[in-house]
Amino acid sequence: MTQEPTPDAEIRALLTSLDGQRRHVLGILDGLDADALRRVVLPSGWNCLSLVQHLALDVERFWFRAVITGDKDVIRSLDEIDNAWVVEPDVPAADVLQRYREETDLANAVITVTAADAPLAWWPHHLFGEPHLHTLRDVLLHVITETACHAGHLDAARELLDGRRWMVLT
Numbered sequence: 001m002t003q004e005p006t007p008d009a010e011i012r013a014l015l016t017s018l019d020g021q022r023r024h025v026l027g028i029l030d031g032l033d034a035d036a037l038r039r040v041v042l043p044s045g046w047n048c049l050s051l052v053q054h055l056a057l058d059v060e061r062f063w064f065r066a067v068i069t070g071d072k073d074v075i076r077s078l079d080e081i082d083n084a085w086v087v088e089p090d091v092p093a094a095d096v097l098q099r100y101r102e103e104t105d106l107a108n109a110v111i112t113v114t115a116a117d118a119p120l121a122w123w124p125h126h127l128f129g130e131p132h133l134h135t136l137r138d139v140l141l142h143v144i145t146e147t148a149c150h151a152g153h154l155d156a157a158r159e160l161l162d163g164r165r166w167m168v169l170t
Contacts, residue, residue: 007112014140015111021147022104025055026097028154028166034093041160048157049096050085051150056100057084059146063139064107068114070121111140 007015029037029048037049046054065074087096116137123131133139151166158164 008116010116010137011111011114011140014116014137014144015108018140018144018147019104021144021151024151024166025052025147025154026100028151028158028164029097031164032158032161036161037093038087039161041157046085047087048154048161049087049093051153051157052100053087053096054084055147055150056096056103057081059143060100060103060107063143064110067120067122067124067133068110068118068136068139075122111136116140 029052032048038047040047061074062078065071066078114136116135118136119134120131120139133142155166158166
């Protein structure tokens, strides 16, 4: 019987932080109906559902399954979606939220079997030039930051939609 490797303490801590931000993303949207998830409330034109799709495809799938593992199928599929920020009207909101959950599960499967200092398997030179991230640790820190930033965007959008706030410090 082969036992799965256990991530080291640093990776467990980083993953705990990332999971907290992921819960925030889904938690702040809890209770919004499909119309509210698609309602644009900021001048830039995005909506909550499009931001979640961006997180699923451009963040979780891209950084962990393309950059960290070099998954050729994922890399080839990157060009299939012109703009992850656009959710077509016929795509159910529940499908976008489920896709995010699935991508985070797939990302976790990569994170938990990869050493913190493992080098990247693929780098998108055509997008970013020379690498500015070099290891799983670097990617995790980047994704934690991006997810936290977008969770804050969702906080603002939710408050504009119905006044609900995720966390209020007293």
